[in-house]
Structures are given as structure tokens and as C-alpha cells.
Amino acid sequence: MDIGEIRKEYTQFGLNREDLAASPFAQFEKWFQQAREAELKEVNAMSIATVRADGMPQVRTVLLKLFDQRGFVFFTNYNSAKAQEIDANPQASLLFPWLDLERQVRISGQVEKISKAESFKYFTSRPKGSQLGAWISEQSQVISSRTVLKTLMNQVKEKFKDGKIPLPDSWGGYRIMPESFEFWQGRANRLHDRFKYELNEGHWHINRLAP
CATH class of the missing domain: 2.30.110.10 (Electron Transport, Fmn-binding Protein; Chain A)
Incomplete structure (x- = not known):
């Protein structure tokens, strides 16, 4: 072109x-x-x-x-x-x-x-969804599908449902x-x-x- x-x-x-x-x-x-x-x-x-x-x-x-x-x-x-x-x-x-x-x-x-x-x-100061996202994304790593992210998001939502979300290491x-x-x-x-x-x-x- x-x-x-x-x-x-x-x-x-x-x-x-x-x-x-x-x-x-x-x-x-x-x-x-x-x-x-x-x-x-x-x-x-x-x-x-x-x-x-x-x-x-x-x-x-x-x-x-x-x-x-x-x-x-x-x-x-x-x-x-x-x-x-x-x-x-x-x-x-x-x-x-x-x-x-x-x-x-x-x-x-x-x-x-x-x-x-x-x-x-x-x-x-981040929205709750962004805080949770920081916990599940192994950034730059290969994943099999988007379903993996959805499953992990549901897991961390359950894990932190009763309290504040801590800073990931x-x-x-x-x-x-x-x-x-x-x-x-x-x-x-x-x-x-x-x-x-x-x-x-x-x-x-x-x-x-x-x-």
C-alpha cells in the first residue's frame, strides 16, 4: 500500500x-x-x-x-x-x-x-474492579482464553467480598x-x-x- x-x-x-x-x-x-x-x-x-x-x-x-x-x-x-x-x-x-x-x-x-x-x-484510589484486576492478571503471560480471566475474577471477588482489597506484592x-x-x-x-x-x-x- x-x-x-x-x-x-x-x-x-x-x-x-x-x-x-x-x-x-x-x-x-x-x-x-x-x-x-x-x-x-x-x-x-x-x-x-x-x-x-x-x-x-x-x-x-x-x-x-x-x-x-x-x-x-x-x-x-x-x-x-x-x-x-x-x-x-x-x-x-x-x-x-x-x-x-x-x-x-x-x-x-x-x-x-x-x-x-x-x-x-x-x-x-482505583475503582474496585481495577483493584481486583491487579490481583488476577499475570501480565504478559500466555493464557488459553478469556474464560480464564473471568473465572479468576469470580474467585477474587469471593475472596475479598467482606473487606478491603489489599495491594498485591x-x-x-x-x-x-x-x-x-x-x-x-x-x-x-x-x-x-x-x-x-x-x-x-x-x-x-x-x-x-x-x-
């Missing part, structure tokens, strides 16, 4: 050096809020790239659930494929594709597990601690605006990149 004719000119916004916040976290928060105000679908969806032991990159989409000056947090099963990749090589890259605003943000850094207390705080959060950010704003004629923040000796340095 030849789809080379699919193209779009990016003309909504520009991005100038003088408009950037000194802190990439502040700049991210500004763009994130603008994406929310634009009512983008799944505004907190982010693609996360890790690397397998054999060097093969792996990418999937997860949901950002917390960000602050310490980093960007998502939650998963600690036995999942991505968790195993992170444990072996605690580095990752994130991508926020806010395409309706002709924007994307790339973030790379080291990864660490968050504390059990932080994971528990978020876990208790195999479930919790990871925090990506950024070492670089790139803010990309589409422009006409593919002359996009790209600015990269890089952390060096505790200070963020900003450079414009060629499109």
Missing part, C-alpha cells in the same frame, strides 16, 4: 526560545494543561520504550498517573515483560503524542520503583527520572521547532535542534 500522499501542514502554533520555561517540568505542565483544555483523548497516555536483554527495543502505551519534580510515574505488574526489562536495564524513554495540537514530548531517564506506600495510596509503580526532555512543535514545510533540555551537573541546559 502506497500512502506517500498522506500529508498535513502543521500551522497551529510556533515555539520560541523566549517562551520556554527554565524548568522542563514547568514547560511540560504548561503543555499538559493545554492538552487537557483542548480535551484531547487519553491526554495522559504515553508510549514507554524499554530494551530486552537481547538488545531488541520494546514499546507500548501506558497511562501517566503522577508527575512532579521527581519524575513521571506509571503502574504495572512487577512480573510483566516491561518490568523485567526495566529491572535488567533501568532506563526508559517516554513519548507523549499530542498530535491534535501538532506537538509531542520526548523524555528519557533512569527508572526506579516507587515506595510501597506510594503504590498503596494510588491503588486504594506483584503490583506497583515505577518512576522515570528525566535526564532529557524534547519539546517538538510542528511547523509548516517540515521546519519544526524542537528544543531539548539536558541535565548537566544539576542544571538544565536548553538547545534548539534542527528539524
